[in-house]
Amino acid sequence: MKNSTFVGTLAAATFAAGFAAAGTLDDVKAKGFVQCGVSTGLVGFAAADANGNWDGFDVSVCRAVAAAVLGDAQAVKFTPTTGKTRFTALASGEVDVLARNTTWTFSRDVDLKFTFVGVNYYDGQGFMVPKELGVASAKDLDGATVCIQTGTTTELNLADFFRTNNISYEPVPIETNAEAQQQYLAGACDVYTTDASGLAATRATFESPDAHTLLPEIISKEPLGPLVRHGDDQWADIVRWTMNALIAAEELGVTSANIKESAMEAGNNPEINRLLGTEGNLGEQLGLSADWAKNAIAAGGNYGEIFSRNIGESTPIGLARGLNAQWTDGGLIYTPPFR
Amino acid sequence: MSAITDPPKGGFQLSQLIYDTRYRSMTIQIVALVLFLVGVGWLLNNAAQNLAALGKPLGFGFLGEAAGYDINQKLIEYNNQMSHGRAALVGVMNTLLVAVLGCALATVLGVTIGVLRLSNNWIVARIMTFYIEALRNVPVLLWIVLLMAIFIESFPQPKDFRGDDAVATLKIFESVAFTNRGFYIPKPDMFAGSMFVVFVFLASIVGMFFFRSWSRKRQEATGEILPNFWISLGILIIPALLVYFVLGRPIGLEYPELKGFNFKGGIYMRNSLIALTLALALYTAAFIAENVRAGIMAISKGQSEAAFALGLRPSRTMNLVILPQALRVIIPPLISQYLNLTKNSSLAIAVGYMDVTGTLGGITLNQTGREMECLLILMAIYLAISLTISTVMNWYNESVKLRER
Numbered sequence: 001m002k003n004s005t006f007v008g009t010l011a012a013a014t015f016a017a018g019f020a021a022a023g024t025l026d027d028v029k030a031k032g033f034v035q036c037g038v039s040t041g042l043v044g045f046a047a048a049d050a051n052g053n054w055d056g057f058d059v060s061v062c063r064a065v066a067a068a069v070l071g072d073a074q075a076v077k078f079t080p081t082t083g084k085t086r087f088t089a090l091a092s093g094e095v096d097v098l099a100r101n102t103t104w105t106f107s108r109d110v111d112l113k114f115t116f117v118g119v120n121y122y123d124g125q126g127f128m129v130p131k132e133l134g135v136a137s138a139k140d141l142d143g144a145t146v147c148i149q150t151g152t153t154t155e156l157n158l159a160d161f162f163r164t165n166n167i168s169y170e171p172v173p174i175e176t177n178a179e180a181q182q183q184y185l186a187g188a189c190d191v192y193t194t195d196a197s198g199l200a201a202t203r204a205t206f207e208s209p210d211a212h213t214l215l216p217e218i219i220s221k222e223p224l225g226p227l228v229r230h231g232d233d234q235w236a237d238i239v240r241w242t243m244n245a246l247i248a249a250e251e252l253g254v255t256s257a258n259i260k261e262s263a264m265e266a267g268n269n270p271e272i273n274r275l276l277g278t279e280g281n282l283g284e285q286l287g288l289s290a291d292w293a294k295n296a297i298a299a300g301g302n303y304g305e306i307f308s309r310n311i312g313e314s315t316p317i318g319l320a321r322g323l324n325a326q327w328t329d330g331g332l333i334y335t336p337p338f339r
Numbered sequence: 340m341s342a343i344t345d346p347p348k349g350g351f352q353l354s355q356l357i358y359d360t361r362y363r364s365m366t367i368q369i370v371a372l373v374l375f376l377v378g379v380g381w382l383l384n385n386a387a388q389n390l391a392a393l394g395k396p397l398g399f400g401f402l403g404e405a406a407g408y409d410i411n412q413k414l415i416e417y418n419n420q421m422s423h424g425r426a427a428l429v430g431v432m433n434t435l436l437v438a439v440l441g442c443a444l445a446t447v448l449g450v451t452i453g454v455l456r457l458s459n460n461w462i463v464a465r466i467m468t469f470y471i472e473a474l475r476n477v478p479v480l481l482w483i484v485l486l487m488a489i490f491i492e493s494f495p496q497p498k499d500f501r502g503d504d505a506v507a508t509l510k511i512f513e514s515v516a517f518t519n520r521g522f523y524i525p526k527p528d529m530f531a532g533s534m535f536v537v538f539v540f541l542a543s544i545v546g547m548f549f550f551r552s553w554s555r556k557r558q559e560a561t562g563e564i565l566p567n568f569w570i571s572l573g574i575l576i577i578p579a580l581l582v583y584f585v586l587g588r589p590i591g592l593e594y595p596e597l598k599g600f601n602f603k604g605g606i607y608m609r610n611s612l613i614a615l616t617l618a619l620a621l622y623t624a625a626f627i628a629e630n631v632r633a634g635i636m637a638i639s640k641g642q643s644e645a646a647f648a649l650g651l652r653p654s655r656t657m658n659l660v661i662l663p664q665a666l667r668v669i670i671p672p673l674i675s676q677y678l679n680l681t682k683n684s685s686l687a688i689a690v691g692y693m694d695v696t697g698t699l700g701g702i703t704l705n706q707t708g709r710e711m712e713c714l715l716i717l718m719a720i721y722l723a724i725s726l727t728i729s730t731v732m733n734w735y736n737e738s739v740k741l742r743e744r
Contacts, residue, residue, distance in 0.1 A: 084705050091393065091710075112708035113394050133498075143599040145520055150688075150697070151705035156407045159419040170520075170601065171409050173691040173702075182488075187496035188519045188610075190600050230394065 024096055024228070024235035025069065025287055033075040036062035037095035040080040040176045044201040044311040044319075045101055054078045057310040058099040061120060061226050061243060064296040065097060068242045068288060073299035082175055083151035087112055090229060097239050099226040101195060103153045113230040117240035120225050120303075122323040122332050124218035125154050126196035128203060131213050133190060138217040142167040147180045147189035149173075154194050157220040177202060195222050197311065197319055204316040238286055244335040245293040248275055249302035251326055251335065256301035263294040275338045282338060303333065390711060399716075401707045402427070408702050410693045412609055423703045430698030431720060437616050437694065438681040438724070444620035445680060446673075449627025454657070456632055467628070474625035480686050482618040487690040490610040494519040500597050509595070516595045516602050521609040523595035523602045532589035540579040547574045611692035615684065623680045630672045634665035666739045674732040678725050685721070695720055 028034055038046035038058055046056040059078070067073040081089050081100060090098045091113070101123070102108075104116040129135045138161070148155055150173040162169050172189050174180045181202055184192040192199065196218060203209045226243065228236050249255070252272050254262055259276070266278040273279035277290035286292065300306050307324065311317045325331025356366045390396060402424035409419050414432040417425055456467035474482070495507035497518050509516050516523040554565050583590065595605035638661050646656040687694040688701055695717065704713040 084701060087705065087708060088710055091708075107706075108708075141600075143601055143603075145601060150691070150702055155702065156706070159407060159409045162409075163419065169409075171411050173411075173688075173693060173697065175688060175691075183491060186491045186519060187498070188491045231392075 024232045025238065028069055028096060032070065033077050034062060034066040034069065034097065035077050035079060035095045036065075037079050037081045037086055037089050037098040037100055038062070039100045040082055040178070042101070042177050042198055042201050043205050044315065044317040045197070046078075046080075046099070048078075055310070057121070057306060058101060058226075060300040060306040060310065061099040061239075061246075062097065063299045064246055065239055065242050067295040067299035068245075068292040069238065071289070071291075071295050073295075083149050084175070087114070090114065090227065093229075096235070097226055097228050101198060101224045102227060103195075103222045104225055104227075105153060108227075114227045115230055115233075115236045116225050116227045117236055118225050118243050119223040119332075120243060121197060121223075123195040123197050123222040123224050125157050125193060125220040125222055126199050126218055127215040128184075128192045128199045128212055129190060129215060131211055135215065138215045138219065139165055139167065141169060141191060143169070144190040145170045145172055145188070146191045146193055147172045147174055147183050148193055149177065149180060150175065152194070153220070153222065158193055161219045181205070195224070197224075197317075200319055201311065201317045204318070209316075234287060238288065241286065242293075242296050245275060245296050245338075246303040246306065247326075247333055247335040248338055249293075249297045250304040250333075251328065254297060254302060256298060256305060259294060259298050263291065271338055386711065395708070395711075397711060398709075399712055401703075401709050401712070404707075406703065407706065410698060412612065412693055423699075423707065426703060427695060427699035427716070427720075430693060430695035433692065433698075434681075434684055434687075434694040434696075435724070437612065437619065437684045437687065437692070438677075438728075440616045441619040441623065441680050441684065442677050444616065445623040445627055445676070448620060448624035449676075450631050452624060453628035453631025454635070456628060457635060471625045471628050474622055475629075479618060479622040479683055480689060482622055483615055483686055483689055486614040486618045487610065490521075490614055491519050494610075496520075497597060497601050500602075514592070514594055516597075516605075518602070519610065520601065521607055521611075522613065523605045523607055525592040525594050526604070526606045528591040528593045530589045530591065532586045535586060536579055536583050536590060539582045540575075543575050543578050547571050550574055609692070611687070611690040614690050615687050615692050619680050619683055622683075623676050626676050626679075627673060630669050630676065631665070633672075634667075634669035635661055637668045638664050663739070664741075667736075667741055670732065670736040670739060674729055674736070677728050677732065681724055681728060682721060 036059075038054065038056075041047050042056070044056055046054060046058045048054050054076075059076075062076045062078070063073040066076045079089060079095050081095070081098070086098055086100055086102065087108075089095050098114075101121070102116075103123075104119060108114055109116055127138050127141070135141065141162075146158065146169050148158055148171055155171075155173075158169075158171070172183065174183060177194075177198065180192055180194075183189050185206070192202070194202075196214065199214055203212050203214075206212060226239055228239055248271075249259075252269065252275065254272060254275070262272060263276040263278065266273045270279060274282055276294045277283050277292070281290070283290040283292045289295075301309070304326075307321065308314060311319045313320055321329070321331060323332050325333060327334040356362050387397070403422050405420050406423045406426040407419050408426070410417055410426060410429050412433055413429045414436065415429060417429045452467050452470060455463050456471065458464045458467075494517050497516075497520065499505060499507040500509070500516065500518075507518075514525045550570065551567065554567055554570075558564055593604050595602040595607075597603075642660055642664065643656050646660040647653075651659065684694055685696040685700075688697045691697075699713055699720075700717045704710055707713075
């Protein structure tokens with residue numbers, strides 16, 4: 001009798017414990033803010049200032065999404081994540097979107113069940129060494145001690161690179177960029193390796209950036225972009241097209257300076273009109289208001305403005321557009337049409 | 340005729356389950372058990388359903404796939420083409436290494452400090468009190484990070500050893516390199532005939548035990564005490580040394596040498612290993628010291644007074660009378676401390692030490708996205724290690740227990 005009671009109640013519990021998955025968009029609207037996973041601090045990409053305000057290239061994506069969905073670029077709750085904690089945070093629903101220089105790879109897309117909504121920075125893995133070491137190529141690094149952020153694609157690229165070149169190294173696994181910086185500067189490792197953009201950003205914060213050099217080898221493709229969970233295509237569409245709107249705005253010459261007047265009434269360019277909601281109903285199709293893209297662009301400017309303000313050549317990080325120029329300028333940044 | 344009321348008859352009624360004291364406790368237990376099992380079942384079911392909804396059904400096949408990452412400290416053969424399971428095993432070995440080194444060091448330190456805290460010397464006792472209070476009242480994670488920071492910042496870089504006017508030099512007869520990447524110590528180099536020396540040394544150890552038991556019997560028979568310590572030391576060292584020189588020094592030392600970016604040769608002890616082991620040992624020693632003190636103070640003062648009255652010196656009183664009795668009080672909490680140290684070793688990732696939490700619960704979990712599976716295996720591993728420690732220590736506890744006749 002005891003047994004059957006148990007089985008019966010277990011069966012009842014099975015029916016009761018359903019998997020409740022409401023749409024992310026409804027959740028976000030109900031909460032009134034977007035939960036965004038960012039890095040624990042990488043100047044230019046995501047860093048908090050003294051007042052706790054987050055700013056940076058990746059942060060701008062979150063702010064644009066919040067502006068598009070809620071009309072308020074400040075309605076974002078930032079969750080700093082390490083290389084190790086980021087995927088768990090996204091999978092468990094702790095964050096709605098992860099914008100944290102995360103490389104788009106097959107296994108993350110397919111096996112880890114995430115949807116990468118696009119690429120907002122084309123990067124590659126590089127090496128930084130002190131100049132006084134006199135190393136000219138990554139192939140001279142036989143026997144070197146290498147600081148590496150654990151839980152990243154760079155860890156696997158590094159293993160592959162040293163294996164194919166048949167040279168040895170001593171990995172020093174590290175949790176955050178700040179710890180890596182400390183160990184590297186103290187000389188506990190000879191080399192620091194991560195995405196080249198990350199290296200440039202890290203070097204910019206050094207006391208004497210000129211004493212360190214980036215080696216010429218870029219040993220991997222690291223397309224970085226924001227990602228969301230599998231299974232909620234509407235939310236994935238919103239994040240994807242918000243990012244595309246920023247890119248399209250640059251291509252079409254819509255900037256934070258001229259967006260107010262452009263969005264007042266329909267102009268001559270039909271694509272700008274569709275983008276800014278003065279023509280058609282793109283916003284409605286996404287389940288957002290008609291001025292979603294206008295809000296997203298007004299939050300931090302178009303893609304080019306965000307790039308140059310946070311990591312561009314006028315900033316201490318000093319990254320050239322390179323691959324990240326618009327396709328019209330010979331780069332890879334390209335958005336499907338707004339139609 | 341007196342009226343005798345019949346004893347209450349009738350069948351079993353359901354209300355008896357609650358109101359009849361014969362059944363009540365059984366009813367409550369069964370209800371509690373069912374509720375508990377339903378709770379567990381609900382949790383498991385919920386987890387399984389959520390995993391299925393995420394499209395990640397439970398599976399352990401990933402353990403056989405190539406890991407793809409490198410591990411710096413490996414006690415067994417490993418490279419990045421080997422499986423995740425192998426990487427986990429490397430991590431387990433590293434965890435065990437820290438646990439064994441840490442427990443041994445913590446015991447030696449803890450017993451010494453605990454005894455010294457009871458010293459009659461005011462300064463010594465106060466210093467030990469200060470040590471205990473300072474160490475055990477700060478989280479162990481902070482001690483680990485602090486020690487690591489000290490190692491990184493205060494020791495010279497390998498390149499400081501380079502050149503004719505090097506800033507740093509090898510210490511201790513030019514044999515040990517203290518760098519901010521760890522310590523390099525000489526490694527024994529085995530030549531032909533070295534096995535013979537090792538064999539003689541092992542034989543000496545056996546011989547020493549024979550001498551000890553002979554000496555004890557002799558003492559019981561005659562009452563004379565031999566200088567046991569010095570004779571044992573002699574038996575242990577002299578034959579091996581003789582063979583070593585007769586065979587023409589078959590065991591040499593491989594000294595660390597600066598080659599390229601790092602020192603090569605010798606034994607490389609990474610500063611993550613040293614910082615972690617040292618911090619765990621120092622921290623746990625403070626707790627063990629208190630256990631030892633409690634054990635000693637639990638022994639009635641009459642015991643030491645009686646020993647003194649018999650003319651035993653204080654050190655013999657401690658070794659022969661007090662400590663054997665105190666062990667009974669010390670061992671059970673000591674087991675907990677060993678378990679704590681072993682589990683605290685999972686803080687290793689703070690200094691980049693690749694223990695099982697770092698490999699299986701860190702990189703493997705991250706690269707494969709198998710949170711549930713990795714954490715379940717990880718918990719099973721720690722459970723197995725802890726139960727093994729408990730079993731061994733309980734067996735030891737049994738052997739020192741008071742024999743009541």
